[in-house]
Amino acid sequence: MPTPAAPDPAPPPASPPPGGASRPPVAAPAFLPACASRLASALLRTSASRRASALLRASALLRASAPLPATASRAALVRSARGQASVELVVLLPVIVLVLAIAYQALLAGQAIWEVRVASRAAARAHSLGADPAAAARSRLRSGLERGLRVTPSDAGDVRVSVRVPAVIPTVRLGRVAATSHFRPQTIG
Numbered sequence: 005m006p007t008p009a010a011p012d013p014a015p016p017p018a019s020p021p022p023g024g025a026s027r028p029p030v031a032a033p034a035f036l037p038a039c040a041s042r043l044a045s046a047l048l049r050t051s052a053s054r055r056a057s058a059l060l061r062a063s064a065l066l067r068a069s070a071p072l073p074a075t076a077s078r079a080a081l082v083r084s085a086r087g088q089a090s091v092e093l094v095v096l097l098p099v100i101v102l103v104l105a106i107a108y109q110a111l112l113a114g115q116a117i118w119e120v121r122v123a124s125r126a127a128a129r130a131h132s133l134g135a136d137p138a139a140a141a142r143s144r145l146r147s148g149l150e151r152g153l154r155v156t157p158s159d160a161g162d163v164r165v166s167v168r169v170p171a172v173i174p175t176v177r178l179g180r181v182a183a184t185s186h187f188r189p190q191t192i193g
Contacts, residue, residue: 109172124165124183131157132187141165162186
């Protein structure tokens with residue numbers, strides 16, 4: 005009759021890592037955020053010299069994100085997320101308004117440049133025919149730009165037209181834009 009086989013002996017224990025005794029892996033508690041869980045796992049694997057600074061970072065992280073009580077329901081988590089979204093919107097709203105104001109200001113400046121070029125061509129054309137260049141320039145500008153209009157004709161046929169750049173905030177002065185056009189003086193005859 006065959007003899008029963010002896011059970012296999014247990015595998016030999018793994019040798020401890022250099023610099024310290026081995027510790028079994030410890031799972032982080034379920035209420036910790038994912039980043040705190042990773043930091044806690046890394047903390048358990050680090051050497052003693054780095055453990056103190058990692059512990060300070062972990063405690064600061066845990067204080068910053070306090071765990072929810074075990075009785076927190078899914079509805080409470082959704083309300084919390086909605087509240088955070090509202091706070092983020094309130095914080096970002098001035099930034100969004102500022103970006104839109106800057107974009108609108110750039111649009112106004114571009115439109116002023118376009119219109120002053122059109123007005124300078126009309127003024128130079130009128131000056132070459134002996135008509136009033138300021139009236140010709142004013143007829144090509146919208147009413148908001150007419151207030152700061154300057155028309156400077158020269159005898160050689162050049163006409164320089166400049167206007168103030170309209171500002172989103174009226175108390176801010178953004179300077180002037182100018183354009184010069186040239187038509188040779190014409191004689192009608």
